[in-house]
Amino acid sequence: MLLNQFLGLAAILFCIGVYGVLTRRNGVMVLMSIELILNAVNINLVAFGAYQGDVGGQVFALFVIAVAAAEVGVGLAIVLLIYRNRRSIDVSEADLLQG
Amino acid sequence: MGNVAEVIVFLISGAIVLGGGLGVILNRNPVHAALSLIASFFGVAVLFISQEAHFLAFVQVVVYGGAIVVLFLFVIMLLGVDRAEQVRVEQLSMQRPLAIVTGVMLFGLAMGGLFLSGPGGEEGAVAATGQQSAMVPIDETEPNVRQLGLDLFTRNVLAFEATAILLTIATVGAVVLVRNEGAEDLVVDEPGTSIG
Amino acid sequence: MLALLAQTQVQIPEIVWSVLWPIVLLSIGGVLLITATSISPRLRVGSFPAAMTIVLAGASLVTLPLIWSKVRDGGGQLPVIADAIRIDAFTLLVTGIMCASLIVVSLLLDDYLRTEGLDGPEWYVLLLMSATGGILMAAANDLIVTFLGLEILSIAVYVLAALHLRRTKSQEAGFKYFILGALSSAIFLYGIAMIYGATGSLRLTDIAQFIASGNSAGLSPLTESSLLLAGMAMLLIGFGFKISAAPFHLWTPDVYEGAPTPVVAFMASAVKAAGMAGLLRVFIVAFGVVAEDWRPVVGAMAILSVVIGAASALGQDNVKRMLAYSSIVHAGFMLVGLYAAASGAAQTGTRSVVFYLFAYAVMSLGTFAAFTLIGGRGDQNHSLSAYVGLSRSNPMVASLLAVLLLAQAGMPFTIGFWAKARVIIAAANGENYVVAAVAMVAAVVAAFVYLRLIVTMFMISEPDEAGEAEASGAQLRISRSGLFALGIAAAATMIWGLFPGFGGDWFGEATRALLELR
Numbered sequence: 001m002l003l004n005q006f007l008g009l010a011a012i013l014f015c016i017g018v019y020g021v022l023t024r025r026n027g028v029m030v031l032m033s034i035e036l037i038l039n040a041v042n043i044n045l046v047a048f049g050a051y052q053g054d055v056g057g058q059v060f061a062l063f064v065i066a067v068a069a070a071e072v073g074v075g076l077a078i079v080l081l082i083y084r085n086r087r088s089i090d091v092s093e094a095d096l097l098q099g
Numbered sequence: 100m101g102n103v104a105e106v107i108v109f110l111i112s113g114a115i116v117l118g119g120g121l122g123v124i125l126n127r128n129p130v131h132a133a134l135s136l137i138a139s140f141f142g143v144a145v146l147f148i149s150q151e152a153h154f155l156a157f158v159q160v161v162v163y164g165g166a167i168v169v170l171f172l173f174v175i176m177l178l179g180v181d182r183a184e185q186v187r188v189e190q191l192s193m194q195r196p197l198a199i200v201t202g203v204m205l206f207g208l209a210m211g212g213l214f215l216s217g218p219g220g221e222e223g224a225v226a227a228t229g230q231q232s233a234m235v236p237i238d239e240t241e242p243n244v245r246q247l248g249l250d251l252f253t254r255n256v257l258a259f260e261a262t263a264i265l266l267t268i269a270t271v272g273a274v275v276l277v278r279n280e281g282a283e284d285l286v287v288d289e290p291g292t293s294i295g
Numbered sequence: 296m297l298a299l300l301a302q303t304q305v306q307i308p309e310i311v312w313s314v315l316w317p318i319v320l321l322s323i324g325g326v327l328l329i330t331a332t333s334i335s336p337r338l339r340v341g342s343f344p345a346a347m348t349i350v351l352a353g354a355s356l357v358t359l360p361l362i363w364s365k366v367r368d369g370g371g372q373l374p375v376i377a378d379a380i381r382i383d384a385f386t387l388l389v390t391g392i393m394c395a396s397l398i399v400v401s402l403l404l405d406d407y408l409r410t411e412g413l414d415g416p417e418w419y420v421l422l423l424m425s426a427t428g429g430i431l432m433a434a435a436n437d438l439i440v441t442f443l444g445l446e447i448l449s450i451a452v453y454v455l456a457a458l459h460l461r462r463t464k465s466q467e468a469g470f471k472y473f474i475l476g477a478l479s480s481a482i483f484l485y486g487i488a489m490i491y492g493a494t495g496s497l498r499l500t501d502i503a504q505f506i507a508s509g510n511s512a513g514l515s516p517l518t519e520s521s522l523l524l525a526g527m528a529m530l531l532i533g534f535g536f537k538i539s540a541a542p543f544h545l546w547t548p549d550v551y552e553g554a555p556t557p558v559v560a561f562m563a564s565a566v567k568a569a570g571m572a573g574l575l576r577v578f579i580v581a582f583g584v585v586a587e588d589w590r591p592v593v594g595a596m597a598i599l600s601v602v603i604g605a606a607s608a609l610g611q612d613n614v615k616r617m618l619a620y621s622s623i624v625h626a627g628f629m630l631v632g633l634y635a636a637a638s639g640a641a642q643t644g645t646r647s648v649v650f651y652l653f654a655y656a657v658m659s660l661g662t663f664a665a666f667t668l669i670g671g672r673g674d675q676n677h678s679l680s681a682y683v684g685l686s687r688s689n690p691m692v693a694s695l696l697a698v699l700l701l702a703q704a705g706m707p708f709t710i711g712f713w714a715k716a717r718v719i720i721a722a723a724n725g726e727n728y729v730v731a732a733v734a735m736v737a738a739v740v741a742a743f744v745y746l747r748l749i750v751t752m753f754m755i756s757e758p759d760e761a762g763e764a765e766a767s768g769a770q771l772r773i774s775r776s777g778l779f780a781l782g783i784a785a786a787a788t789m790i791w792g793l794f795p796g797f798g799g800d801w802f803g804e805a806t807r808a809l810l811e812l813r
Contacts, residue, residue, distance in 0.1 A: 007492075014485060017481070018478070018482075021474065021478045022478075027470065027474075030474055031477075034474075034477045034478065034481055037478070037481040037482075037484075037485070038481055038484065040485065041481065041484045041485050041488050044485065044488035044489070044492065045488045045491065047492075048488065048491055048492035049491075051492075052492075052495050054495065056491070056496075056497060057491060059439075060439055060487075060488075060491070060497065063439055063442075063443065064484060067442075067443070067446050070446070070450060071446075071450065071477055074450055074453060074454060074473070075473055075474075075477065077454075078453070078454075078457050078466065078469055078470050078473055079470070081457065081460070081466055082463075082466050082467065082470060085463055085466065086463075
């Protein structure tokens with residue numbers, strides 16, 4: 001059974017995600033990178049669960065998906081809010097968009 | 100041997116997962132990034148199937164591919180693709196070097212966790228992995244959904260209820276944040292600082 | 296289909312409702328509040344949401360002694376709902392902190408929302424549910440529940456930090472908090488996955504058993520399971536972010552500065568207490584056996600936090616930023632206590648952290664209550680210059696704030712003194728003289744920060760600044776509810792300062808509950 005390969009893959013995906021969160025300057029892209037990290041976690045959980053023959057790993061992965069959905073919802077709402085306020089002010093305060 | 104097939108499936112879907120992941124962090128265009136994200140999610144779903152987690156693979160496609168990425172695309176389109184580029188965050192100074200250092204450290208942590216233990220190599224992680232306390236063993240004869248359901252509503256019923264609170268919060272929070280109120284007399288503090 | 300249903304035997308876990316009252320009251324109460332205010336818009340305005348929140352939190356507080364008598368009869372530990380959470384003295388203590396924090400923050404928020412012209416039962420709904428998450432996190436005996444509690448707590452607070460819809464600074468603070476918070480919880484989650492892989496379980500008590508059995512077989516986890524070690528390191532990153540310990544503190548000053556001040560009061564008291572409670576629960580219960588392995592990391596985080604926090608606080612001119620750095624120092628002190636607990640002084644160390652949790656919640660609630668009052672309309676008066684001559688324009692607020700700041704500095708006869716003293720004694724008991732000495736020096740440096748603010752308040756303003764100072768003082772409209780909240784916090788600071796054993800030995804009981812589980 002492949003275990004280490006799965007875990008290695010997850011570790012690489014995790015680091016891609018962390019790099020993305022820390023370097024992307026676009027709010028939406030940052031949220032996508034966070035999703036990548038959560039997927040890496042899920043790969044780990046399922047691989048460990050399968051290795052140990054325990055269904056608990058899969059159940060935890062379900063919870064992680066639910067949490068990811070909640071996080072994305074709130075995160076995108078904040079992005080929209082900021083965007084909308086920027087647009088409503090970018091006539092008078094254009095330099096807020098740079099920086 | 101089923102092993103060869105397993106390895107081939109792993110290699111192909113793993114390449115898709117990583118390629119998609121790289122696409123997300125390297126694409127400048129948010130729509131392309133979102134599409135790469137879908138590719139990555141589908142690769143993960145295939146990995147789940149190869150690990151006998153059928154229900155999870157299904158949820159992965161429906162929730163991630165279906166709901167979450169669509170939500171992303173929806174917001175990107177709402178902002179306008181060129182506009183979406185401009186919603187930028189300035190998080191920390193010295194961001195890129197810091198990101199590289201953090202990334203390398205976490206990678207070291209994650210990989211070190213796998214391969215430093217025991218006699219090393221492939222056996223290492225296996226030696227490190229505890230096996231004794233599995234409480235709900237996977238039964239090959241039972242359908243995957245049923246096992247998940249049983250575990251969810253017995254061992255993890257409290258966590259299930261807690262998820263209900265979490266989703267309520269997310270709904271209330273998202274609605275209240277984008278409610279169109281107060282845009283008229285917005286107070287702009289110190290333009291050009293912080294997120295900008 | 297029916298046949299299939301009939302042959303399935305589901306062992307539904309027994310649920311002891313009578314000890315779950317606080318969780319039920321706060322979460323269901325939150326849902327009822329949002330439902331009621333959606334059905335009847337008339338309830339949205341006025342103080343109904345605040346009153347309901349206070350009633351719910353007060354009712355939860357009242358149930359605590361009843362639950363405690365049940366728990367004591369059950370031997371100090373009640374595993375509830377398939378052992379997913381433990382109701383014990385520690386859980387009840389943290390529940391008490393959460394409820395007290397809810398009451399004080401609601402008192403502040405009521406007036407704050409009115410002066411800012413914001414509308415919203417949603418603020419209270421999010422607060423109520425966030426507090427539920429904090430309780431779950433402190434009670435959890437299962438890493439899934441710890442994680443979900445953490446997320447409930449944090450997501451609500453991300454929204455609250457951004458919820459001043461008319462100030463871009465609040466939204467930017469919320470966004471920054473969200474991004475870094477989501478990253479830290481993802482790392483936390485990765486850590487849980489690794490621990491699950493290493494031990495094969497998510498239940499804290501099972502993990503402890505597994506590690507102990509490995510230990511007795513002569514296997515040191517340090518050499519045998521780097522998976523477990525990496526997992527613990529990632530959990531520490533996640534918790535370190537929540538309690539804003541260095542080097543994961545970078546978000547703290549900006550978020551404290553930008554977020555609405557009543558929300559900052561909640562962040563400093565409830566979020567930090569819950570994060571620390573989760574950290575204690577996980578690391579003492581599950582990983583207590585391998586304390587040797589995580590001890591150095593906790594010690595390093597403790598020293599970094601006290602040093603960086605104290606040094607950075609000195610240069611701040613904005614009081615919210617100043618207190619943000621001071622909160623990092625306090626997080627460092629709690630970690631010093633944990634470090635002591637890990638190095639031999641299990642009893643005194645754990646007890647000192649438990650006491651510090653409570654003490655810091657009280658002090659920070661009071662301090663940020665005062666800042667809310669002084670901040671005034673627009674939440675703007677947070678520069679040091681706004682505090683010049685405050686003692687003359689608002690002697691009441693100034694003197695109460697002075698008491699709270701002295702407590703934070705560790706002045707004798709206040710709660711802060713006992714908190715700091717116990718941590719340092721515990722560190723000395725564990726023979727961690729270096730850490731104890733660094734913490735003491737940092738405490739002295741941090742004391743200058745508080746003294747500077749106090750001196751500014753009581754400074755007789757110079758002639759050319761007098762007009763300005765008087766003007767800012769005259770604008771200050773002190774609400775009765777806010778002053779009441781400030782009064783409660785200051786009174787608690789003094790009561791537990793003069794009688795540190797006031798109200799029975801909760802802290803000892805809570806410590807025992809934690810240590811017994813190992």
